[in-house]
Amino acid sequence: MGAIVQFKNVTYNYPLSDIPAIKDINLSFEKGKFYGVIGENGSGKTTFCNLIRGFAPSFYKGDLKGEVLINGKATVDYDEGDLALNIGYVFQNPFNQISGVKDTVFEEVAFGLENFGVPVDEIERRVVDIMKLTKIEHLAEKNPFSMSGGQQQRSALASIIVLEPDILVIDEPTSQLDPEGTESVFEIIAAMKAAKKTIILVEHKVDLIAEFADEVIVLKEGQVIRSGKTQDVLSDLSLLEHGVQLPQMAIIGDELIKRGVPLDYIPVTTSQAMEQLEKLLNKEAK
Amino acid sequence: MAYIKLKGVSYKYPEGFLAVDNIDMEIEKGESVAIIGQNGAGKTTTVKMMNGLLKPMSGEVFIGDLNTKDYTTAQVSRKVGYVFQNPDDQIFHSSVYAEVEFGPKKMKIDEKRKEKLINYSLKWTGLKKHKYENPYNLPLSIRKFVTIASIIAMDVDVVILDEPTAGQDLVGTLLLSNILKELQRRGKTIITITHDMQFVVENFNRVIVMADKKIVKTGTPKEIFWDFEALDKAMLKQPYISSLCYKLGIEGDIVSKQEAIDAICKKLNIE
Numbered sequence: 001m002g003a004i005v006q007f008k009n010v011t012y013n014y015p016l017s018d019i020p021a022i023k024d025i026n027l028s029f030e031k032g033k034f035y036g037v038i039g040e041n042g043s044g045k046t047t048f049c050n051l052i053r054g055f056a057p058s059f060y061k062g063d064l065k066g067e068v069l070i071n072g073k074a075t076v077d078y079d080e081g082d083l084a085l086n087i088g089y090v091f092q093n094p095f096n097q098i099s100g101v102k103d104t105v106f107e108e109v110a111f112g113l114e115n116f117g118v119p120v121d122e123i124e125r126r127v128v129d130i131m132k133l134t135k136i137e138h139l140a141e142k143n144p145f146s147m148s149g150g151q152q153q154r155s156a157l158a159s160i161i162v163l164e165p166d167i168l169v170i171d172e173p174t175s176q177l178d179p180e181g182t183e184s185v186f187e188i189i190a191a192m193k194a195a196k197k198t199i200i201l202v203e204h205k206v207d208l209i210a211e212f213a214d215e216v217i218v219l220k221e222g223q224v225i226r227s228g229k230t231q232d233v234l235s236d237l238s239l240l241e242h243g244v245q246l247p248q249m250a251i252i253g254d255e256l257i258k259r260g261v262p263l264d265y266i267p268v269t270t271s272q273a274m275e276q277l278e279k280l281l282n283k284e285a286k
Numbered sequence: 287m288a289y290i291k292l293k294g295v296s297y298k299y300p301e302g303f304l305a306v307d308n309i310d311m312e313i314e315k316g317e318s319v320a321i322i323g324q325n326g327a328g329k330t331t332t333v334k335m336m337n338g339l340l341k342p343m344s345g346e347v348f349i350g351d352l353n354t355k356d357y358t359t360a361q362v363s364r365k366v367g368y369v370f371q372n373p374d375d376q377i378f379h380s381s382v383y384a385e386v387e388f389g390p391k392k393m394k395i396d397e398k399r400k401e402k403l404i405n406y407s408l409k410w411t412g413l414k415k416h417k418y419e420n421p422y423n424l425p426l427s428i429r430k431f432v433t434i435a436s437i438i439a440m441d442v443d444v445v446i447l448d449e450p451t452a453g454q455d456l457v458g459t460l461l462l463s464n465i466l467k468e469l470q471r472r473g474k475t476i477i478t479i480t481h482d483m484q485f486v487v488e489n490f491n492r493v494i495v496m497a498d499k500k501i502v503k504t505g506t507p508k509e510i511f512w513d514f515e516a517l518d519k520a521m522l523k524q525p526y527i528s529s530l531c532y533k534l535g536i537e538g539d540i541v542s543k544q545e546a547i548d549a550i551c552k553k554l555n556i557e
Contacts (some may be wrong), residue, residue, distance in 0.1 A: 040455040041427045044398055092453075093426065095374075151373060152323040152490075175453040176371075178324045178481050180521045204455055207526055245456040248484065248526040255547050260556050270530055277550065284554050 002072060003028035004167060004198050005052055012047060012056055021047040023222040025066075031166075034189070034199040036230065038206060040243035044222040045202045046092060049169045052200065054078060057249035070167070085116070088165035092172045092202075094152035094155045097159070098144045104129070105147070108139040109159045116163070126162050134158040134188060150175035151274035157185065161192060168192055171202045186212050210234050210247040210268040218244055235266035249273045288312035289475060290336060290444065295345035297331050307499035308345065315443075318476040320468060320486045322510075323496035323520050329479045332369060332496070333446045336477070338362030349444065350470040364393060367437035371448040371479075373429040377421045382413055382432050385421055389440035407438035410465055428454045434465065444475040451482040463489055483525040487511070487541045495520045512539040 006029070012022040022044050028114050029035060037045050050056040057064045067074045070086055091097045102108040108132060113123045129153035131137045139147065144155060153176050161168065170189065172180040186208050193199055193283050203209055209216060209230070216233040218226040220242050233239075234247055237254050246268075253266040253273060261280065267273035297306040306328040313319055321329045329543040334340040335347050338359040347354040354362050367389075370376040374499055379385040386407060390400045408414050411431040416424060421432045430450060450462050459482075466489055469476055479488060486507060487492055493510045495502040497520040503510060510516065511528050524532060531540040536549045551557065 001504065016482070040457055041425050041453075070472050148325055172453060176325075176449070178521070179483065179523055181325060182481070204453065240456070243455060243457045245459075249530070252527065252530070252543055254547060256550060259547060261554060270526060270533070273530055274533055277530075280554055281534065 003069070004031040004071060005049075005200070006069040006072075007066070008069065010051065010068060011065040012051060013063045014047075014056075014060060015062045017062075021222050022051060025224055027217065027224060027227065029198060029200065031198050032193070032196045033214045034193045034212060036206075036209035036216045037200060037202045037219065038204070038209065038216060038244060039219035040223075043089065043219040045219055046171055047222070048219060049089065049200070049202060051075070051172050052167070052169050053087050054080070054083045055089075069232070085163075086165055087167045087169060088160040088163055089172055090157050090160045090168070090170040092175075094149070094156040094176075097153070097156040100145075103143055104140065105136060105142050105144055105155050108144045109162055112159060112163045125223035130158045130162040133191070134161075135184060150178065150181055153177060154181070154185070157188065158266070164195075165197070167198045167200070168274060169200045172204065174203065174205060182208065204245065206234060206245050207247045207249070207269075210249070218242070220244075230264075231268055231272075233266040237266070289315035289350055290477075291346075291348040292332070292335070292339075293335075293346045293348070294345060295332075295335060295342045297309060297328075297340055298343045305499060306335070306342075309499075311494065311501065311504075313475060313477065315475055316470070316473050317492065318470050318479070318490055319492045319494060321477065321479045321494045321496060322481070322483070322486060322522060323502075324522075327496040327520065329496050330448055331477065333448065333477055334366065336444070337366035337368040337446060339368060363442075364440070365442055366444040366446065367440050367442035368446045369430075369433050369437050369448060369450065372454075373421075373426065373433045376433045376436070380420050381418050382408075382421055382424075382435075383417050385432055386413075386435045386439045389436055393440060395441075397428045401510075403439045403441055409434040410438065410468055411435040412461055427458050427487040430454075431461070438469070444477070445469055447476070447478045449479050449481065450479045452465065452487050459485060459544075474539070474549060482540050483511070483522070484527075487525055487527075497521070507540045507541045511541055 007025045007027040010022055010025040011020050013020045040044055051068050056062060099111050102111055110123050110127045134154050134157055136158055139151055153173055157173055174185050183282055190212055213230045216230050217224055235250050239246060249267045249270055253263055257263050263276050292311040294308050296308050298304045302329055303486055323329055335342050338354050341355060349365055377385055386404050390403050411434055413431055413435055421429050466476060470529055491506060493507055494504045495516055502519050503516040511524050528541050528548045531546055538549060540546050540549055
């Protein structure tokens, strides 16, 4: 099966910058998979998202070497409107996402559909559904600018997923959210994956990435230093030395092994840790 | 007597929204306290009343023997520094240095001490290399440290940090831990709002849980993170490590990694 997103020898420099923000990236993304993108701040995660969405170079200009392909076609060869239809992009700072031309959250969420020329009754139905899913129904009449950071983040997410793009690129959607809100965002994203969307999520909360993502990509100084199955990548303790946070369960699992606890493998989620430790505890009890 | 004291404090925003409902809170001088709870629980409103950014609708807020209602925000903020949740609400200078200099300059601190304070705060926030950079050329997570540096440079008695852990990576989180330790070593009183429960466990001895405009519970991380009723009320969950121990039936109200490792090994009869 062909890749839905593909990086071919991609190196990218912002204008006036000698140091590439992204360096020699070759990667393929499969349709319907959930990819977590992690790495320290300044490692190029947001630029990576901008390259997929085509904002780099179309908006940021700069110098792109190699190609970023969406469904086999280079981003630079797309019309802006077609890229927007294919790829939903949720910005890191929700403030940057708000259109500024709508007075209520309801209208804000409907804005994209209006621009795509969707019939009015369908817009209404889809907006209502998405606001329910993202738990912002009660904010329908609010002004988008008068909301808290967390509320803005949810509305920004709603205004993108309502467009039902095939590819969702989401940059740190939970930084302002409490633990419950964060989990609900991950559940929403998981629901998008179940609807066969391809998800590319930048996130620092590795414990949740461990639970939800199929694959993980680790960036450092613009380069991919690890990529592969979530379990394989996040159990690699050497990543800590690269300033990459790892799941609590991987850290504790590694230390338990060092103390002589015979775990079969380093767990990355609580259920993996539970499964192995329960087995050992039952054996001990006998 | 407690250094920071809130007595029967309520706050209603001008548009009529009641954000804090009759709370009492006491924080000792030199204490480092975390406030946790859902978005909208009243955390930010509460701390903004401590530095005079907001004045209570009813009740009283004391900093030492100073009742905040008798003083202007400018006066209170010389004692109590508040680092905004969103750094972009705070930053308004075109270089890191100018931003950090603003507070001590405004307080008319003499030149020599001012330079010392600025250098000290840039050093602890890891910003020395960005001294002449425009804050808006820096990533959001680093901009947060610019706002922290501006407050440290004012040498205030009380430092309030509103969600400093948001969007921080491993290095940023460690840097924050170090700043908290250093401020405490210097006798500062610290209040930190955060959603990162592991950070709370690793950095604070006292935790205040807020939910729905009120205080649900105050206690040590052990007392808070094993009180399921309080956690439920505040829609919070145990940190991953505590949760693992709970599910494995390991006793001892475990919150730290080391405790968990020791307890698991003990249960498995490994040294």
